[in-house]
Amino acid sequence: MMDPRGLLATFRDYLAAMDAPEVRRFIAGFDLDLPSRQLAAADIPVIERLHSIETGRGDVLLESLLRYAPDLHWARTYTSADFGNHFLQNYGWVEMFGSRGHFVSDEMAGGFLVLGSGIDYPDHHHAAEEIYIPLTDGSLWSKDRGAFTGRNAGEVIHHPSGVNHAMKTKDRLLVALYLWRGGPLSEKPKFQGDTP
Numbered sequence: 001m002m003d004p005r006g007l008l009a010t011f012r013d014y015l016a017a018m019d020a021p022e023v024r025r026f027i028a029g030f031d032l033d034l035p036s037r038q039l040a041a042a043d044i045p046v047i048e049r050l051h052s053i054e055t056g057r058g059d060v061l062l063e064s065l066l067r068y069a070p071d072l073h074w075a076r077t078y079t080s081a082d083f084g085n086h087f088l089q090n091y092g093w094v095e096m097f098g099s100r101g102h103f104v105s106d107e108m109a110g111g112f113l114v115l116g117s118g119i120d121y122p123d124h125h126h127a128a129e130e131i132y133i134p135l136t137d138g139s140l141w142s143k144d145r146g147a148f149t150g151r152n153a154g155e156v157i158h159h160p161s162g163v164n165h166a167m168k169t170k171d172r173l174l175v176a177l178y179l180w181r182g183g184p185l186s187e188k189p190k191f192q193g194d195t196p
């Protein structure tokens, strides 16, 4: 069993090297030297898809995630009643730190989202402010009900509190780093048609 603190350190170094002002502001004053929470490894189907990733030079964080993946506590917010079984087989996340992740923080949550190819993650919103940084190329993102835009690894996508957003994958899977703060850290996102 690999200690996830090694992956946390790589996560921290990755963020520290980002120049984007949204990222600098988001993590300002936040110390990622956090107490650990003992979580057992938990497997979900989409993790099998990670084997298909070919990493290149500079993909240090992605390579680290692939090494640690079998020992992480993978989870899903939804059930097949939400978006069907295909979605459920091709979706998952792991919280590195936050209210339920491998490390304890009440202030910010952060981790990784994985979407298999050919997936629509429907338009949704939540109170927390959010940053996504894809670690793979070729996913499509919509913000505030705008047109879907292609995003590549290393781009910073910021969703202010309550702003609608949606993601799609085509022929490639998506792995993205995420950060949440300023709202309930384990809130289930809200979708059109949800009862308030």
Ligand SMILES: [Fe+2]
Pocket: 126, 130, 159, 165, 189
């Ligand atoms: Fe979100």
